[in-house]
Amino acid sequence: MSEDLQARLDQLAPLLVEGSPHAVDLGFKLEAIRPGEAVVRAPYREDLIGDPETGVMHGGVVTALLDHASGTAGFAGLGGTQALATLDLRLDYMRPATPGRDVIAEARTIKVSGLIAFVEAVAHDGDRDDPVATAHAAFMVNKVSQDAAEKVRANVEAGIERGETPISRLPDSSRGTS
Amino acid sequence: MEDRLAPLFASPYVKRLGVRYDGHGDELTCILPYADTLVGNPLIPALHGGAIGAFMEITASAGLMAASELAALPKPIDVAVDYLRPARPQDVYARAAITRQGSRVANVRVEAWQDRRGAPIATLHGHFLVKPAG
Secondary structure (H helix, E strand, O other): OHHHHHHHHHHHHHHHHHOOHHHHHOOOEEEEEEOOEEEEEEOOOHHHEEEOOOOEEOHHHHHHHHHHHHHHHHHHHOOOOOOEEEEEEEEEEOOOOOOOOOEEEEEEEEEEEOOEEEEEEEEEOOOOOOOOEEEEEEEEEOHHHHHHHHHHHHHHHHHHHOOOOOOOOOOHHHOOOO | OHHHHHHHHOOHHHHHHOOEEEEEOOEEEEEEOOOHHHEEEOOOOEEOHHHHHHHHHHHHHHHHHHHOOEOOOOEEEEEEEEEOOOOOOOOEEEEEEEEEEOOOEEEEEEEEEOOOOOOOOEEEEEEEEOOEOO
16 A cells, blocks of 8 residues: 555656746756655745845745645655645744755644645754754645646656656655654 | 834735735734735646735734734734635735734634635634834
């Protein structure tokens, strides 16, 4: 089952960030995807700076990054077949991101209960023990999302037929670090 | 109000999102004009939850900067966003209300809507670090 899910996630991986225009616009990159887990990177870019005086990345970019990573982890936690709606997202901003450094969000599904996935995420700029921000979020499968998921599946199958390569898997060593 | 808000709207990220504001006396409405790059899921289609959250944080900052003169941009400490309805591919509006403003920390609530103000698509509440001028 888990092997099947990983295989499906590998197939879907190219769409989990590149299929979202806003994530593409912010330059997000999917670093890893596993059942219930996702790692997404936001690049340091001049046009994503919040305060030109400090050069610190805008908190809104970190918000979008944590939302995207959490949603992707929830998607992978709910079986990787249904798109999700965010119910809520709670964020703690612990320190400014270091100017010049990418920010990485690591998200993990804590629990799946029926149609709901509870997810926690940490954003850091190199050292996971010195977080920039943390997030807790709840996601839910809904009818609109299910319809969307059908279309995603069709697109992915078309992509596989075209011979597109799935993203490499998250190495085992990066599991269970939270 | 324009002078006070200038540092916020000069921010590269705020400019990139295309956020504007409309002020009437002490009433301030922020506007997130629709752009294809704001879409999170093109299949529904819906705006990205992260873009809505970021827009509401900017609205909270704008509300704080409009209310009093600050020496620096407000910094978020924590925020909670509730997503109430799918954000459709069209403009989003938001207004902030300051629940409590202390000397260092302010508690702010924001509501975002599209067609009807009475049917918000998302709400935010959070704490922001503020540095009053002078």
